Amino acid sequence: MKNFILIAQYLRIALISVLVMSLSACSDPQKPSSLKQILERKTLRVGTLHGPGNYYRKGSNEAGFEYELAQKYSEYLGIELQMVSVHNLSDLISKLDKGQVDVIAAGITVTKERQQHYRFAPGYGQVSQELVFKQGGKWPQSINEIDGDFVVMKDSSHAQNLVQLKKLQPNLSWQETDKHDSEELLRAVVEGDIDFTVVDSNTLALNQQHYPQLSVAFTIQKAQPIAWMLSQEADDAFLSSLIEFFGEVHHNGTLLTLTQKYYTDAISIAGIDNSGFINAAKVKLPQFESMFRRHAEGMDWRLLAAISYQESQWQPTARSHTGGRGIMMLDKKTARQLDVHSRLDAEQSIRGSAKLFQQMFSRIPHRISNPDRQWFALAAYNIGWGHLDDARLLTEERGGDPDRWLDVKETLPLLKQRKYYQDAKFGYVRGDEPVRYVENIRAYYDTLVHLDDENLHQN
Template sequence: MKKALILLSSIAILLLFGVQCTFIEKNFGSLSKKETYILDLPGIQNRGFIRAAVDNNSTGYYIYRGRRMGYEYELLRDLAKRLNVQLHLVMVSDIDRAFDYLKEGKVDLIAMNLEKSSERSDNTSFSHPLGKMNTVLVGNENSGKITSWEHLSSDTIYVREGAVYKNQLCHLKDSLQLNYTIITTPEHEEILIDKVAEGEIKWTIADQNIAQANATYYGGLDISWKVQKEGDVSWVVRENSPKLLSSLNTWLEDKQKRFIPDLYAKYFLTPKNSYFRSNSPFSSLAGNQISVYDEIIKDGAEQLGWDWRLLASLVYKESRFDTVATSYAGAKGLLQLMPVTLERFGVENPNDPSESLMGGVRYLRYLDKFWMERVPDTSERLKFVLASYNIGHGHVEDAWRLTLKYGKNTQSWASVSEFLELKSDPDYYRDPIVKSGFAKGHLAVNYVKDVMSVFESYKALVEP
């Protein structure tokens, strides 16, 4: 007890007078940094979301006709559902940087097909394998048919920086005493394959799955020469996240029989579909369009003062860009307005994309005006508007009143959303200040999260 009092007194004195390197930093490290770094599964679940490093490519993560797609993306979405958390994606094309982000606590998981190596195992843990992968040499019809490594002579091979390819080629070069040159580049395998197909470079190395998918687009590619036999590929977490690793491995075991093979077939064994998804103007990989209605969405967003990709996210959430979509409750059009709202905001033909979208825009402007005085901050008010659009502003106003009654911050969506979720609890929805009664408020809170999540994806993958 005496020692504890002395320690606490010492810390208080040091905090009071300050030094360049404080006692706390010296003995316990920077608390804010360490707090992020040591986050394991309970901390991730308490935070409410998991951050995963992914690649932006035709098999990892991309946007197609407004929909988020990709092998790793769909796997991660299912994992996040299992862990009962939201999914936040961090796009990292540099593999070494992905490991830096993991060790610094900027991501909780690297969701790339990675082979285990001694260099990569420092302070990290590899999951059970997701599958096996071959590495192949990629050339074009002018590169010449390879039947032995000696045929490369003194050629140059371009490889992605941070991948295992350089080590594989160096080992072959040394053991067989070959003369080829290896050049590393931050460009992704798919970009390098494009350059091979177009004759800019002669050779590159890629995982066989990526090479096969891209060979569909380019008939003249030769991907028959294997660099290395099949090896296990896994995802990676920090070494000090054992509970996350355990849950990840359990999930992988459960999904290996059907879910993972089905996804693998979708992205790697259906080359025609992969080709159209990757080369469509509505793909973030080849174009910059989200939907055929981008122009009217941009006009509507300008009237709202919104980023057009945010309004596109709301349209995607409501109707998936289907002009004739009708909900079970009778909501219609791109922004799924109810009949009474259609009439109030001047929409005569809800199946007309321009008319229905502008009706929704007028409704959103009304909601923005409703909340403007109570929530002056634009970014915070946006979430009130989205929740009101989903559940009705009466229910959100009830939550605002409860927030005021209990002395919380009425200008903060984080505070008000807590009371909106409580509107299914009779202790709260029977409160005399509640005017609109019972509501499944948690659905509206999740709705806001979903729209904002799609918006973050659109911002990352589609230009303004």
């Protein structure tokens, strides 16, 4: 079977190469085919925007809907992938115009205006444009009722649509910015800095889990297709390969799987259910307590157990939407690095996670004492050392103490904002997630310690 797959891949590359040569023969010899250049370069350069729906880094791993889709396409071509991520749409389009990226993969809406200047791959979804406001604020029912600070992204399809609507509603006014992305504009609405913005429905779905105060006033533009965008000069061979690729991922379920992973199944980290946790500590924990004790390696086994509950609620067969599996929710790459052969084997998973935590703990400067060192190690365990180090540096720049968890946990959420993450070495991260992660585990750990104390007193 493996040989058959390899042969099929070789045949696909051969067919693409034949298409490239045939089209090149009919074209100007001084202007080589763009797909031919990509194959000869052996690298696909994909332009995208930072953000959870497109591309971001979590520790040493790369993730995002567009990243995974681009990875599939580069594998389809048999070449390497180079993600080129920027902070605003204007810069991204400029890179495509200058030939610095081969294609843009950033949930770009296909509009008539854009079709006049660019080529598009087949659509892989549809999004509507929603006018968003904060619950309890002004609630306009139509375009002519919008009154307040109204800001959208520059060069976006939202701005293009508003230009057309203004022809019907001359009093409509708004501001355009290239200093903030959609997620930052949504946060500005939540924080009361602006009254309204427009975002795509998929972006809103991804962010409402973090900002439940967001509400939709009305749909400002009905569903439109989204697609990868190519230069007008991109050759037919390149477009043909994309047509075949998107047809394949549509029929084999890849698109559906990625959509469910990043949009349908996306959930925020669970809050504390103390009664449920206490019950689980009495019923489930005894099955695994000896494993936690055996592999704690110098750390309090109850902390390791608290990490496990946060990850899976002590379920050895658990599965997360991000690809984690098992009682410690390890992803495949991390499991391989930790020599975990089966993520569904609770013993192996616990052993590997204890090793990972100790690695993170050892990287924290020795001058930092517990419990701060422990909380830093937990944050690094969740998002990787690089993002934690970015937050510590930023904390120091802002006059805080980079060795104090209380100061750093105030800074971590800032790494969602472009004005902070654009200068950070490891870039964008949802910094509020590790804060909740650490606080949840601290609460579980404290409860386990309290339960142990109760048992001692009873005995």
